[in-house]
Amino acid sequence: MDPDEDRYRAPALDKGLDILELLAEIDGGLTQAEIAKRLGRSPNEFYRMLDRLVRRGYVTRLEGDRYSLTLKLFGLAQLHLPVRRLVSYATPFMRELAEQTRQANQLAVFDRGSVVVVAQHEAPGYWGISIRVGSHIGLYDTGSGHVLLAFRSQEERLMMIDEYSASGEETKIEAEFFERLDQIRERGYEAMPSAQTAGVFNLSAPVLGPDGRAIAALTIPYIILVNASHAPDMAQTERMLTRTSRQLSKLAGADFELPK
Template sequence: METDDAAPRRRGRRPAQGEPVVDRALALLAAFDEGRRRLTLGELSRRSGIPASSTLRLANRLLRWGALERGEDGRFCIGLRLLEVASLAPRGHGLRQVALPYMTDLAAVTREHVLLGVRDGLQATLVERLSGHAATPVQYRIGGHLPLHSTGIGWVLLAFAPAEAQEELLATPVRREPDSVVLDPAALRRTLAAVRRERLAIFRRHEAEPLVSVAAPIYGRHDEVVAALSVLLPERTAQPRRLGLAVQTAAQGISRELRAQ
């Protein structure tokens, strides 16, 4: 595989030194995050660990393809071509298309945050979020990650995850977010069993503004849990059990459409 370095090559083998170009290109893209959406060439080089000359060469390739864009100030940012590619992901855009009408109904009724997430290893990825104008501010963003052990969506996805994924997460000390309280693995296992039994998770987040997340599983064609739907709202206005029926009804509607596809 091609590299940026002019290292000697032998047919059918990687160069003795240097990472493949694709790995370096991915490292450049991974240098961006929520707090650093625009980077100078020097920042891109430092955050990716790639020499500046190679960074510029790779960045220009990504610019030509559309994975990066560059502003008048010379800073780089993620390009729209990646949004086009990401829209083809069946666990993202395809699921989102089916779920959006149901999420819109929930958002209209609750005027709060309505979230849709899928499991990605030992974390959840948020694929859609609708929020009322007066909803309590939260940090969750589309494409961002949520902890499986500290969110309503996470509890649902973890409860229905393979046993080996659950054990991998529980094998090390698990701290509740954001207060870093160590969770009792046995208690968390009991909670997950209850979520599987009731097909509903009610998670309370203790902060300056206590929040409640009410979440339900979404099933795919083979009755496997493929996503989770939740409503996030202030504890002072929450009626979790009553709201749970609405969330479960919406999740069932999404599941029916996914099965029909």
């Protein structure tokens, strides 16, 4: 070992990072004893560190005294370069999508218990529904929220719901809601009447990362344009939306096709 590296070691920090890196590789979590065994240390060495990680929200304690990562690290990552890069890559595609569909569109991510709009493009004509960048929107009652949940594992869905509820948006979730999420995942997109604005349909599709999980949701708040000639209908708009989401997913590293 380099003498300088040994000189500036921070054992407590190393221990915490070892735990985070280990739990990041495990589905379903590990007990304190299992963590200690895998890291070659005594279980007592990790009690205080696990307690602090739980209190700071990086780790959660599951039934059976198992510890698992929360989505806090993912949320922190959303504030940094990846989201700015995603918005930069997405902008020309969102502009083209608006021109093709004659509708506005927006890009949203899940960030520390909230669904946040990180980019939006206005409709090219006089009429369109747009949401300000930085707006926080619903997880349960929006197409974006549904898509962000649908393309996640059940464990991650429950973590997202817990974090959202912790922000003051507590809602009872029925089994039918998770069935709907599975249907969205199978279909490849969400189409639902807006719960906020009459006459608007939320059409939403995921932007997937290399692991197949949604890193963002691309949404068109679709309105019927009565006097617009050659404006695509809702079915055509859905196809244009999913095609654009597939293009963005490939840029994000996804190497498979979404349902067409």
